[in-house]
Amino acid sequence: MRELLPLSLLGGILGLDVVCFPQMMISRPLVGATVAGAFVGDTITGLLVGVTLELIALATLPFGASRYPEWGSAAVVGGAIAAALRTQAAGSITVGVLATLATAWVGGWTLVKLRQWNAWLAGRKRGALEAGARGAVVGLQLGGLTSDLLRAMALTALAYGLLFPVSNAAVHLWTFSQPLSRAVTVGAASAVAAAAAWTIFHSARGARWYFAGGLVIGLLILAFR
């Protein structure tokens, strides 16, 4: 558990990126899980978890006030768990994806709470904000940023601390083979990606034919290599 503090820092930074700063999308699971995997010593395992999650994340777009999974901190937790359990390869990817999804769900809830917390802070400063007090505006912004960083750090530390022992026990009792485990996990993720592609793009004229054309190209590449 020596990695807990640095991982929580990484989770804090990536969690902050989801909404508050700088929204460069380094919080996407493709990035977060890969970096976390590299951090723990197995970049490839982190990448495999990240790719699987990225397929799922295509369905969750961060529109305005909607509630969505918080992928930044969660991807760090899942990528790090999978990479740390790489010696038990059969279930490590599946367990990493599962840990990320569970953390992302809770993370989405913490984002809602953060927004309520920010509203409470703004309410307390309402008089000063309406008077145009520079300190109140800057203070509220910095307070929100700091709260989000601390939220994401705490979430990462708590989720990793709780889920790593459970995941460790699970992969040691794992009975399915590695190829089957990966096929089931990425198959489920691919279903979400395909449904998301349809949902997001079908309103563009001809998009279904572009998708079908792409699919043919993808399958041909697979067939001929």
Place this chain on the structure above:
Amino acid sequence: MTAAARSYPAPDPTPRVSALTWLSVFVRTLAIQGSWNYETLLGNGVGFALEPVLRQLPGGIHTDAFKSAMARESAYFNAHPYLASVAVGALARAELSGVPPERIERFRTAICGPLGSVGDRLVWAGWLPLSSLVALVAFGLGAQPLAVVLTFILMYNVGHFGLRIWGLYVGWTRGLAVASALGNPVLRNGPAYIARAAAAVAGIAIPLAAARVVGSDGLLLDGALASAALIAVGLVRVHGRVEGWKLVLVLIAVFALVSVIR
């Protein structure tokens, strides 16, 4: 002319702002959602981003003009976070030019909807998934982890930072007449082109990415892709009633449980 308008100086068509101030404004726009909440949404972030510019109002930060502008600019505002920079640039120009407050407030109200809907279609439902899918294709074709991650980050952020910088520039140069810039062909037609490109790339990316994760077992890959197609059809048919990621969570949790206890 109203009393409120009379208290402001005559409009100056070319206010000057230093490069350092613009840098400060730009960095602050990156944190425009820093105190996002359900009451003022990103209103406080707009005031925070504009604060370095507002310091240049005659008399500086201790005047009524500065405080009125800060209060006005920190009130409720909603937009896509990247395209909010269009409003920030326009509002900076308006405040330094002494545009009457009621005109500024009308502009703030009117610009929210367009900046939100254009940004959502262009970025969240367009550029983000496209960048993500291109990186997944790179992965599926065998790219190394660093290349996959950099493909995504670089591609996405060319669009991201480009949009923010363009927004500030066009907002500043056009002021409150910036709404016409939202008719830019990239903003108007871009989402449809990006959607088509993303649909094609999605078709390529999904089987390739799945194949590399599964490995060399062709039978398992075929089964995974066939199952994925069936589940995807089901998800599309129940659209809105079942969230895909939650369904995956349940499916994988059941699979893991069976693997552990059998």
